[in-house]
Amino acid sequence: MSSGKLPDTTSFPRPARSLHSEVVEEIARWLIEGHLVAGDLLPNEVEIVERLGVSRTIVREAVRTMVAKGMLQVRRRNGTVVLGEDQWSMFDRELLAWRFRYGVSEDFLEELFRFRAGVETMAAEFCASTPGYDATPLLECCDAMALALQGKGDWFAADLNFHCLLLTGAGNRFLAHLTPMLENLFDALFSPDVLVEDNMRRTLPRHRAVAEAIAAGDPAAARERMLLLVGEARDDTLQRIDLLRGDRS
């Protein structure tokens, strides 16, 4: 009966999204926005069915998806409980996208930047210590960034590509698997419209220095320079965000 209120879930101008993903994202939002926290019980299946106006099948499949991502745990008779954030798939593309969309905490960003610094220095070191590693794609990225500074081309794409190349080129599938994290970070925080030209002019030579150390096969230098690069990026970004927060409050 309660489904009378929302007669047109399908009539939204959504291109090809399935009911499944709608419901998954809706429930995920409950958790990410904190309406349900670790230890809470999810409403039971029939209640969700009534609240969202979808069939039980959809709800069950949505729950399966979220269990697979470590967000829920379901026990017979007991209901479905929300797991702590420490159990959630931390590097899952979708989950990261949801977090950035529905709000990440300052702590989350801090730790993300610190972790990123660690893995990217690691990747730079790996690349530099790979015999015969071809660094030309990295240098080409730097050229593309330089062109973008003159208004010819896409800085954002070149910058992101540089960092992804590092992760994927290190010859380590675990490092390579962290690219969705970077992509989400870039999408959320370095979107083209917030790029500051001042920062770009400063960071470009840092990028090139890293690429050159890798081309020279010098792991220690690559590591050191990468640390400098991501440290500056961190400072720039967190400072910019603090300014935004300051404006809002």
Added chain:
Amino acid sequence: MSSGKLPDTTSFPRPARSLHSEVVEEIARWLIEGHLVAGDLLPNEVEIVERLGVSRTIVREAVRTMVAKGMLQVRRRNGTVVLGEDQWSMFDRELLAWRFRYGVSEDFLEELFRFRAGVETMAAEFCASTPGYDATPLLECCDAMALALQGKGDWFAADLNFHCLLLTGAGNRFLAHLTPMLENLFDALFSPDVLVEDNMRRTLPRHRAVAEAIAAGDPAAARERMLLLVGEARDDTLQRIDLLRGDRS
């Protein structure tokens, strides 16, 4: 009708495992063992239903689970395709367990050890540079390992605990999220019955040296010593595995 060939998928003496997890693991095995590779189409729903003797619902929910883990992608009308291993959730507890159970490649292990070295040195560095970090749990782990060497206590648990403490104690949720990887690695390769006392006697002082560097708040030393520790562990393990492989062939 066609299910007459396998009348007893359910009659196995499995205690409380759900049909869902059975089917998920069965399909996962198809992928991990390589019967289906990237780009292949999964048999359609009805065929899986007939082959496994379960309902469509079960199959659909199993597919949802594996889509959530990045192993499958389903497209309307087109069928369900197997994704490349680079898309699979690399740090997912279940998926790691399946891989170790159904066979990991030598490359996989090599990269895992290299990645592990990177993140654990990172964690040691983070811990050592945390002001007021309490290193006594780490030192207690070393004591427990020393006792285990005298036959009093569980070396395996103490060793694993040492490394997990490092990851969880670094104050970084991304590092902490890598503990399932370590746990699976330890379970698969350092199980109590294959521990070599010689290696244990050598590695114990290495552990203590790391803990002491962290207690002293010396990130550079912590990093250096950790690198030594995991390097030796890597060599010991890969050598032992090579011996096993050599015996078998």
Added chain:
DNA sequence: CCCAATTTGTTCGTATGTATG
């Protein structure tokens, strides 16, 4: 110890929508 209520687990039949050929 058993009984009953609650909640998820599982199956089946059917209908719809959407690409493909």
Added chain:
DNA sequence: GCATACATACGAACAAATTGG
């Protein structure tokens, strides 16, 4: 444009397990 094959979605029913009286 039509038919086909397949995933998508719904609803009703029964099974099984766990909790609490």
